[in-house]
Amino acid sequence: xxxxxxxPGTLSLSPGERATLSCRASQSVDTNYLAWYQQxxxxxxxxxxYAASRRATGIPDRFSGSxxxxxLTLTINRLEPEDFAVYYCQYYGSSPFTFGPGTKxxxx
Amino acid sequence: EVxxxxxxxxxxQPGGSLRLSCAASxxxxxxxxxxxxxxxxxxxxxxxxxxxxxxxxxxxxDSVKGRFTISRDxxxxxxxxxxxxxxxxxxxxxxxxxxxxxxxxxxxxHWGQGSLVTVSS
Numbered sequence: 050x051x052x053x054x055x056x057p058g059t060l061s062l063s064p065g066e067r068a069t070l071s072c073r074a075s076q077s078v079d080t081n082y083l084a085w086y087q088q089x090x091x092x093x094x095x096x097x098x099y100a101a102s103r104r105a106t107g108i109p110d111r112f113s114g115s116x117x118x119x120x121l122t123l124t125i126n127r128l129e130p131e132d133f134a135v136y137y138c139q140y141y142g143s144s145p146f147t148f149g150p151g152t153k154x155x156x157x
Numbered sequence: 158e159v160x161x162x163x164x165x166x167x168x169x170q171p172g173g174s175l176r177l178s179c180a181a182s183x184x185x186x187x188x189x190x191x192x193x194x195x196x197x198x199x200x201x202x203x204x205x206x207x208x209x210x211x212x213x214x215x216x217x218x219d220s221v222k223g224r225f226t227i228s229r230d231x232x233x234x235x236x237x238x239x240x241x242x243x244x245x246x247x248x249x250x251x252x253x254x255x256x257x258x259x260x261x262x263x264x265x266x267h268w269g270q271g272s273l274v275t276v277s278s
Contacts, residue, residue: 084264144216
């Protein structure tokens with residue numbers, strides 16, 4: 050089973066700043082099966098990226114995904130008010146399709 | 158527009174059973190895998206189960222294996238989650254999600270609004 054860890058647990062930033070979120074896998078993963086999700090308070094999760102860097106429909110280009118091997122990164126340039134949320138990475142290459150514990154991006 | 162509407166949640170006693178349903182619309186249902194995820198109160202996301210399109214392959218998370226069964230009815234554009242031997246730790250909001258492809262190894266690219274399941278005496 051792939052174990053995903055995310056850091057930091059909480060990221061306190063101001064609107065307009067850049068957020069850099071990390072997702073580390075317990076072993077090297079095929080990044081074709083790595084996803085990032087956003088969950089705003091009180092809402093269902095929303096897919097941001099699949100295959101690590103392929104932006105899902107409707108996701109603004111201030112969001113970018115990158116990485117390989119065991120280290121994946123989600124970058125949000127110029128934070129907008131609606132970007133303050135919890136972000137999860139997920140590996141779906143083999144069952145069980147595990148999630149990381151999440152990174153909360155909150156307003157400083 | 159993709160829409161997913163879960164139903165069937167509620168309060169159930171430990172050891173009891175519940176069947177969740179998810180009605181899908183806005184896409185060619187039989188071409189996509191379907192997932193169930195859950196989120197316990199104040200906790201992170203947990204993947205529960207997936208069923209592929211075509212050969213109906215299924216997989217389950219370790220915490221529900223042997224107790225939960227996923228199924229689908231392509232004639233009705235619906236996916237189900239039969240939950241047996243429920244435990245307090247199964248208390249969560251359950252989300253149905255459309256897979257990003259026909260295969261079980263797919264991301265959840267559209268999610269429903271969720272259905273709350275509470276297991277308590």
